[in-house]
Amino acid sequence: MALFTRAPKAEPILGQNRAVANVLSFITWIIGLAFFFPLFWLTVNGFKEESVASADPTLIFDPTLDRFTEVTESNAGLLSFTEAFANSFWIVLTSTALVMLLAVPAAYALSIRPMRMWRDVLFFFISTKFLPIVGAIMPLWIIARDLDLLGTRTILIVLYTAMNLPLAVWMLRSFFAEVPKELIEAAQIDGCSLMGQIRQVLLPIVAPGVAATALLCVIFAWNEFFLAVQLNPTGASTIPVWVNSQQKFQGQFIASLSAASVLATFPVVIAGWVAQKRMIRGLAMGAIK
Amino acid sequence: MAEVRYEAASRIYPGTDEPAVDRLNLDIADGELLVLVGPSGSGKSTALRMLAGLETVNKGSIHINDVDVTLKPPQDRDIAMVFQNYALYPSMTVGENMGFALKQQGIPKEERTKQVLEAAKILDLEPYLDRKPKNLSGGQRQRVAMGRAIVRSPQVFLMDEPLSNLDAKLRVQTRTELADLQARLGVTTVYVTHDQVEALTMGHRVAVLNFGVLQQVDTPAVLYSRPKNRFVAGFIGSPAMNLIDVDVSGDSGLKIGDLPVPLSPEVDAALNAMAPGKYTVGMRPEHLKFATEGIPGEVSVVEDLGSESFVHVTVDHQNESRTIEVRAEGETTIKRGDTVHIAFNGPAHLFGPDGERVGD
């Protein structure tokens, strides 16, 4: 039964004999390093003196943490790193939690005990992502202003939730659809309520899928720039806004900019690294249906 | 401990015209093991799921212990079900699986553990209580599924082909264990299978379904010796009964090849009172024998099972080639290509043009 055994590792598609296999491994390594290189270079530059960074590219230099301390210092008139970080953290955490809270029952209603027009409802959710944010920013800004929510965490939490909900509903629905119908029926016969079915039977099975979905929501919410800079340029600003302001301020100061960029992307990169295995397992579980 | 009654129960899937289950009438006595058997698509699983509350009953009603449960959801019917794929909760241990229903009823942990342990003892599951389903063999998982049902002490057990995922040897062994267990517990059980051998060996009574319609419900012995129609005759019994169509017209009488077919007196009388047409003669392989005179034919296949052999013979009947299967005692010397003569070893079954049994 598919749920009890991990899918056997697929036989390598390419190359059976040793020499070919080694060459392929080598090529893969090269490509991996090449892909990562721009980020490696970025990080390296963060540790350089400005003069070193502007000169010919080099890997030999005296590393320093000065750039990092410079950009995180509170400068009058500029956004504070710690504030922006705190804002981003809470906004992303809250909106992702909200997304999961809303999406799990929604996915249930579209898969396990599907409502009659589930395909249309699913399409509706997806279609909400067709409207360019840049086009809708005026009404959003006006409504936010009228509700006194400009420059607050709340407005971004609400908007990021709406932004990620379609993706979460789509993914969770396909994971739920993978769960064998008999398990739900058995739970029903055993006297399980709806909440009980979700909590005790469903979620443990689709846990990797839930993790994958949550991670994607975190990535998209943390990295979102446009809404943040339009609605919260000074109050409750997020990290993307902070890093962008560094560019305006630091301009051509490569090393400082690099240091700031590293600080800005660092949390989500770590989260992604830690959760990548689960992400793949989650996607493998049933992202296609 | 309960009687189960289906009253003209029908299931019609939305968008279809033909009912999946057509006006099923069935009375199941308290403590009985009733087997629902039939080919794929016969409606047996659907009928079981109607009793479980997993399928809507479009027409008619279902009663458990004289209570009309037709409109009740599964959790209110006090039933337990064993699924074909066992449907064990993968994230819980064996013990937690078995105790799940009790947990839903709010029974405290100590009492739950006690009941789970009792059921585990009956099924030899004690050493596995802390394991998760993915670390169990197929046979062990099957027992856990049984254990989960037993723990509930329900009014009715429902079993949907619980043995079909086991290998052949394990299946035979588990079959007898299951029948024994049911007899000991004395819980009314409705059991679905497509394997008629399983049906005959396990059931107190067997209900044969085809295309959603109940064909016959009787004890295995009666089903075997007095099938009510052509379908039941051909379905029950392994190897299958030989069914030969005979055109009965005028004075030629009932013959296969040139050999007249022996009938019991009542059947003979009934036949004479009926119009000519296409009738079907049924002969079980063990009611045929090889003789020096009889229907001539050539042996095509010999299945030598050691204790007995089944010989397939090609004969000429009413200008067509037919195959008749004859049972011979073990260690036969008959081989492929031999010419043999088939004779009757007892009265034949007879079915009319409408497929119904002629006579008693």
Added chain:
Amino acid sequence: MSNAVIDNEVESKQESHEAEVKRLEKLEGWKRRIPILPALIFTILVTQIPFLFTLFYSLTDWRIDKTDPRQFIGLENYTSLTSESEKFFRDAAWVSVQMTVLAVLLSLIVGTMLAILLDRKFFGQGFVRTLLITPFLVMPVVAGLMWKTQMFNSSFGLLNWALNGLGLDSIEYATRYPLASVIVVLVWQWSPFMMLIVLAGLQGQDQSVLEAARVDGATTFGIFRQITFPQLRPFLELGTLLGAIYLIQVYDHIEVIVGGQPGANNLPFYIAQRSIGGGNRFGLASSYSIIVVIASIIIANIGLRVLSGLLEDDS
């Protein structure tokens, strides 16, 4: 009692039973809808209100800078789209098409190749996979800045440093090849996403089918073409769908890398330019947005119909 009376009793019992069944089915229908209502209501409130406003504005000639009050002009904004004055709109639309199609296609191809390379056991597989995922995790603003200042830049950029080393002149990529530059960064960021999806698809393969193919004498490439690839189709289609949905709306990269050069203005950026970016023609810009929505709906509808089993009903 006569038969007729008995029949009537049975019939009315049947009828009331059937009526009860129908009632329960209706109730069931509502019970199934309830879990999705919170998400649905929330989404409708937060997304449809701005949408309706945008729709309304698109039917006006709203400009922030003029002193005349906003006037309702019906479909004038839309009809003007084919005229000479809206050439830039059409250019931007064309850029959007190129950018989306190329970015999606190239990411898919690169991602698939990466997935194939990664779908084997080799030393440091996990590490390399980690390296390959990272571009997707990076903030678009940062990615854009990084590529712009450190790779493409004619003074400090690495690409030029390499070119110079080979004796060739520096190229200011962002200005010479704006569209290509943006697409390079987009592909760099989205290939990992495609890679993950395809990797998931590769891992779900049935080992025994591959073995059977080998026994039948199929070549490595043949196996991929005839067995693996057809099986990957749903995953590729999912990648295409999700990728397209996000890549149509790309904005951050464009602002940061090429900031307004006509060659790389896609629709979202052009919309911004025409409205909040100083153009102040909010009514007109709103009509652009609505066009994007309509086009997306049409394309998505066609896409979903073509795509295999993406919306299969398993129940």
